[in-house]
Structure formats: structure tokens, C-alpha cells
Amino acid sequence: MEIYLPIAEQSMNVLVLFGLGGAAGLLAGMFGVGGGFLATPLLIFVGIPPAVAVASQANQVIANSISSLQVQWRRGNVDLRMGLVLLLGGMIGSSAGVTVFTWLKAIGQVDFVIAVMYVILLSSIGLLMAFESLGTLWKRRRNPTAPRGKLHTHYLVHRLPWKMRFYKSKLYISAFLPIGLGFAIGILSAILGVGGGFVLVPAMIYILGMPTTVVIGTSNFQILFVAANVTFLQAVTNGTVDVVLALLLILGGVVGAPVGSRIAARLPGVVLRALMAVLVLAVAAELLFELLRTPPSPYSLGPREVLQ
Amino acid sequence: MRVLLLIALTLGAPALVAPALIAPAWGQRIDQPLPAPTLGAPPDSSLPPSVPDAPVKPELIVDLSSPRVSITSAFQGESLLLFGMFDPPGEIVVVVQGPPARETVLRKERFLGLWLNTGRMRFDDVPAYYFIAASAPLQRLLARAGGGEILSLEDRLSTIRPVRYRTPAQMAEFRQGLVEVKRREDLYPANFGQVTIQAGRLFRADLPFPSRLPEGVYDVRTYLLRDGKIVTAVSRPLPVGKVGFSAELAGWASAEGPLYGLGAIVMALVLGWLGGAVVRRL
Secondary structure, three states, X not given: OEEEEOOOOEEEEHXXXXXXXXXXXXXXXXXXXXXXXXXXXXXXXXXXXXXXXXXXXXXXXXXXHHHHHHHHHHOOOOOHHHHHHHXXXXXXHHHHHHHHHHHHHHXXXXXXXXXXXXXXXXXXXXXXXXXXXXXXXXXXHHOOOOOOOOOOOOOHHHHOOOEEEEOOOOEEEEOHHHHHHHHHHHHHHHHHOOOOHHHHHHHHHHHHOOOHHHHHHHHHHHHHHHHHHHHHHHHXXXXXXXXXXXXXXXXHHHHHHHHHHHHHHHOOHHHHHHHHHHHHHHHHHHHHHHHHOOOOOOEEEOOOEOOO | OHHHHHHHHHHOHHHHOOOOOOOOOOOEEEXXXXXXXXXXXXXXXXXXXXXXXXXXXXXXXXXXXXXOXXXXXXXXOEEEEEEEEEXXXXXXXXXXXXOEEEEEEEEEEEEOOEEEEEEEEEEEEEEOOEEEEEOOOHHHHHHHHOOOOOOOHHHHHOOOEEOOOOXXXXXXXXXXXXXXXXXXXOOOOOOOXXXXXXXXXXXXXXXXXXXXXXXXXXXXXXXXXXXXXEEEEEEEEEXXXXXXXXXXXXXXXXXXXXXXXXXXXXXXXXXXXXXXXHHHHO
């Protein structure tokens, strides 16, 4: 069953798009991340123009994060103060990101930059996760009752000025840290169409030192508004948000998410992280392969300009 | 879902009044010497007029199975039937041309082991779509017609100009690249179409349009040739455009970007919220 996507200007199989959304939702349910990092490259593989894939995926991220935020908010797992400070950086970062994106599109390098950024990002995250989960498995085998470490360690970054108290996170740190982190995630979100949860969550735990209970809720809070900002700016400046595409992805995600969380409930965390590491590395390898191999045809067309 | 559609429709109401693309039901008879289909280039006055000063013009009537190509939500490309009647004897040639535009051809080159778009050339006056069909082997017809107004794709593309000067070798490479991409998208169908003549005076041809079809007013030109000379020609515009829901959305997205963006955000919020709530009940 084919459907014509009015902004992508091509017809596409409904089930393929629904399935992609479902896969992203499955990941969201299993690992608590948005799944955009997988859905965007896959959309590009099936032939959606990268600019449309990124912008429409940002639209899908909104739906994903609101349904997760709903639960977290009710459980009181959102550090609103931290979320707002992150969001300040996120809004600046995503607005800058959309400007960079528009410029890259104009010079015809957007596909390349998206691919390279994905390869760098996914391979580093994938390797980190792989080592971490392997290390945990190894340690558990040797010493099943490892002593608990400190709540969080103190790095040089904790000496930055303009310190703020975040009661819910039990932190007293410089506001520059969350602002900077939000900024970086905002740029990623604008250029790659991801929520950025898979970077934000580890960064909040390991760099900011936030307790894990509030991490997911707070990151979802920030992602929701950043994704909305990206969707709005992409619609206004590039006109690349395809709501029909986003609708199918969202519907797929709604079905996929509960399946994912049911699977997650049955598997131990370490195994889950190892699985996710494999998946992330596989996507990175495929993208790298596309960059390295000789293309079937070196030619492509940029945007058509109809002269009046 | 229904509520959402309602919201979308109410917000998109201004876009409902889409500009009507209305074509005359019948093609216009061209009585003047035909201008070459190369838009932009002035007609060469040194060439003899292609329509001889005959007292009675041979009849050539052309129609299409549909007055337009409608890109709906279910559009997957379309084949239109062109049919008509002519006064024998003669051969029929049909040339369909999409609206001209400026195209940017990008070429990937190896840079530090990675393939990236480093070469680029822009051309003006590139037809979005180009298709020729003929009732006899086209090469033979064109050779006898002496190249004039009917241009093969190669001849048509030899008239496109790069925006900035490049060497002829570079131009030839990028022009070849342009054809490659357009062929891949079936916008320059590789094979010449067949015009079938029946009962000596009726003819028909299939015009194939792929799913990634640029919008605009296409030009469908039918020529009647006798002894390699164009005796008469009929030109009719064929509007290609989105209709219905697709048209509304696309029109809304380009005319009311901020509103469209907000609509997209609201859709995602509502669906995400409802989806989350429904799933938790299960």
C-alpha cells in the first residue's frame, strides 16, 4: 500500500514507514531512548530526502517524549529547575543548529555532514556501551558483591562559577554545565533529527552526576521542547516537515513502545545495554560503509529552482 | 484522530481555495511558424517557416485521456493516453516537456577516502521532464526533418546553459550526470515511445509519468510530418499538480510555515499523549 508524501514529494509504502516508527518505538520502550538515531538513518536508506527525514523525525520525537513525560511527571521524576536550565541551552543550540542545517543544505553538503556525524556519534556511544556492559558482566562474574561507589565523583568542571542549587537532583553545580550540555544536544537534535536522549542520559549521569531516578524524566522534559523548537524552525525556514510521514512514524511508535517495554521487563539491564551497543554499532558501520564505498552513480541533483 | 483532522482542516481552510489549474479542453492549433521548444532562445529567423503556405491545412486533432495529472495521496505515477486523428499520409511525433528550471548537478568525489559532493554545476533552462514518442523510428524522422523544431533529448540538452562558465569537457560530464539522475527517476524515459497508427488516420501513444514528478504546466506537442517536413503541429498545456489533501498540506506548508509548524507540533502532542494514555490502560 503506497501513500504519497506531500513534502517529500514521492510515494512510499505505508507499512515500511509504520514499521520504521514501530522499530523506533520498540527501542524507546526497551532502552528508554527515543529511537530517532535509528529511524533517521533508516528513513534515508529507504529513499526519503535527508532534509525531510531529519525534520519529520524531530516531529515524531515530540510525540515520543510527551508520552514518556506523562508517566515521569506523575511520578515526580522531573527536576523542573534542571530541565529549564538545560532547555535554555537547548533552545539556543537547536536554533543555531537549524541555521547551520539551512546553510549546509544550500551548499549541498547536508547528506554528508549527517552521515559523518552519525558515524562519529554512534560509534563512540556504541563502543562506550559495549565496553561498559562487557566490563559489568566481567566484574559480576569475578566479584558478585562489588562495593557501592560514591554518589558521584568531582571533576574539574565542578569548579566553574555561577553555581546553582538543584534540590531534586541533590546537586550544587555551575549552571554553565547544563546550559552547555543542552546547547550541544540542541545542535544534535536540529542536524540529526534525534531527541538526543541516548547522549543526554549518560551525560546527565556521568558528567552532571544526577541521580538516575530523575534523569529520564528531566531529559524527556528538555527533549520535548527542543524537538518542538526544531520542528517549528524547520517548518518555517526549510519547509521540510512532512506531517504525513511524521503521522505514520508516530502511529508505529505508539504500537512499538509497549512491546519494547514488555521485552525490557524480561531482560536484565546489562544484556539490554549490550544488545543496544550491537545495534548502534551496526548502524554506524552501515553508514560508514556508505561513505567509503564507491557510489553506484556519483551524480545527484540539488534543489530545483524555478525561475520566474 | 477525527478531532485532529478537524483541527487540521479548520486551520488549513485558507489553503482549501487552491489556485485552480484549468486547461483548455482542446489543444490550440499553431498556425504561426512554431517557435523552437527551447524556451529562452529566440527563434532563428534564417530558417524557412516550417508550415508551408498551403491553402488548406491538413487536419490534426489531439486529446489526452485526462486534462491534468493529479498528484493525490495515492499517486504512484500515472500513464496518460494521448490520442487523435490526422489527415493521411504522414508520421506523428509527440514531444512532452516539463517546465524548465535551474538545476544543480552535484558530483561525489573521493576526499580523504570518503565520498562527498565536491563537484557542482548549475544549469539554466533544464526541462523537468522530457519524453518523445514517434510513429516511425525517430532517428530516421529527425534526420529527414533536418533537426529543426523537434529535438531529441540530446539536442534539447545541448541548449542548456551553465550558470557560470566551465570548460566544454566539464560541461559534457555534468550534462551526462544530469541525464543519469533524471533517467534514474524516470523523468527522461530512456526509450522513445511508440505512436501507434490505426486505420491510417487514428493514432495513440502512452505518456508515462513517474511518481517523483515535479509540479508545473507541461507542454504536450504533437507534430504531423510529411516527407520529413512538419506540416502542422498542436500544442496543449498539461498541468501537473497536487490535489486534495496533499495539495492542501503542501500549500499550507509553503504559504503558512509557522502555522503549519504549530499544527505539526499539536498533532504530535495530541497523538503522543493519547497513545501513551491508551497504552497504559491495556
